[in-house]
Structure formats: structure tokens, C-alpha cells
Amino acid sequence: MAQATERLQRYLEDELGACRTEDVEQRLDELSTLETALEVEQVTTELDVLSSLANETRYTLVRVLVGAQEELCVCELHAVVDVTESGLSHALSQLVDAGLVTGRKDGRWKKYRATNRAITLITVLEGSVSDE
């Protein structure tokens, strides 16, 4: 980190014209404040949500559930993804953990529904990618 700090010092000298050790300290402080603006726990949750969506199988499941606007049975979801039933189960349980879908047992069938979190995220992501 020593070398990196020296570089930051040279950069600040370049930008500000002059730069003392305190200026570097202060800048490091500001940067660290930006980095820790969020609770570690919240960032962890956000990363879980992102990782859960960042996979073709799981993303397809969420897109379909959001599009359906109703709960769908596992056996219906099986028709839209190309994995075994076991793989489908794993995918759905990861999505439940990330708070993107909820599951409900209905007799011998199990039905899943997209959460508001999933609806919001998918909607915004699709919007941000389509109008570029």
C-alpha cells in the first residue's frame, strides 16, 4: 500500500498543485467513507442478490415469474429451463435465499412467485439495458 499511497500523493500534487501528507490522509479518508457508506451486511445481501441473478438458468426463472405475474408450479418452470429437476430445485432454493422468489406448498405441488424485489430489479435492469 506504501507504493500506492505515494502514487496517490503524486496524483494529488498534480491535481491540486501542492500536496502535503495531510492532504493524502484526508483523501484516503474520503475514499474510505465512500467505501463504507453501507453496512457490510447490506453489501453482502446485495452481492447475494446479484450473484443469484447472474446465471442464465436462475435469471430465466425470475424473468418468467415476473412476466407471469402469478405463481407458477415447479413443473411449469421446468418447461422453460434446460436443467434436471434437481438442478431446478437448487436454482429455486438459491433464489428463495436471495429473497427473489417465495415458495408455497399446495398439496403435492409447489408453487413459486416473484417477490417485489425481483419485480423491481428486473424491471429496472431491462429498462436500463433496452434504452442504451
Next chain:
Amino acid sequence: MAQATERLQRYLEDELGACRTEDVEQRLDELSTLETALEVEQVTTELDVLSSLANETRYTLVRVLVGAQEELCVCELHAVVDVTESGLSHALSQLVDAGLVTGRKDGRWKKYRATNRAITLITVLEGSVSDE
């Protein structure tokens, strides 16, 4: 898929009371419509965006850039993540590819800035995770 289709048939019988082969066909059709509602290319882009964000190093970089509301030098970004300069470069170039940040050369320094896409996504994600 044959076995899966049989299950879907049993499910629809259970739900609708009756179910002919055409009903199964129609449901499969509806599901496939949901799945292909988006262009393959757009889904690919969306998955790229999600995968790029779904990593602690890259997510931190984007969060900091969004929070900073201004461009930051690579040497400043180096202070907030725990990787080598090389790793930082790799991370930033993946973020550029995903359209989440843009880079600009300024003399011997290189500065990065969050794109609107990044700002929107981070804002919505943080909102959706904090109010649960």
C-alpha cells in the same frame, strides 16, 4: 422432456379439472412466450451486467464511483479495493464492457466515472435491499 410434459399434464388436470393434449400444448406455448419475451441479445447483455456487478471487488468500485458523483483516478480507486493494480485494471475493463463505467485518459492518469446505468441499478438495488 417427455416425463416432464406428463407431469405438467397431471398438474393441469389437477388445476383445471380436465386436460387434453391441446391444453398442455397451449400452456407450454404460453410459458415459452414468457421465456422468449426478450431478445436473446438483450438477455445476454443483462447477464453481463449482473455478472460484472456480482463480485465484491467490482461492486465496491461501482458503489464508490456512484457515491463519488465524479470521476476518480485509478490510483484513488486502488485505495478502496484489496487487489493488485493488475487485478484492478482487469476489474475496471470488465465494468467498461458491461457499460457500468467509462474511462478517460488525462495525461498519464486514467479516470473512471459511473454511467447512468450503474447509478440507476445501484440506487434501486440498495433501495430494494434496505427496505425489507
Next chain:
DNA sequence: CTAGCATATGAGAACTTAGTCATATAATAC
């Protein structure tokens, strides 16, 4: 209460990714 069906879970093989070191490029200072 047993058999069969729907879904879940665990362990492990195949693939993917993140980071590192070595090296390349490109700007500046001398």
C-alpha cells in the same frame, strides 16, 4: 399403510472466474 409422485438435498465432476505475476504500452520528465 404402502406405492408412487413431486420436490429437495448432498456429494462430487466439469466448467468458469478472479486474481497474480510477468510483460506490454503509453505518457512524461529528464
Next chain:
DNA sequence: GTATTATATGACTAAGTTCTCATATGCTAG
């Protein structure tokens, strides 16, 4: 020009992820 500094790229390894098969659980129909 050459040396130095800032960042990028390529090749590789370690670690992580995503599936699959085997097996478990828990309904329900008979």
C-alpha cells in the same frame, strides 16, 4: 533520445460455481 511512472493485457493457478446423479423427504391415492 532514455528512464520512470501509470495503466493494460496475457497466461496461468486457485477458488468458486453449476450442474448431475444418488438419495431423502413428504404428499396423496389407493
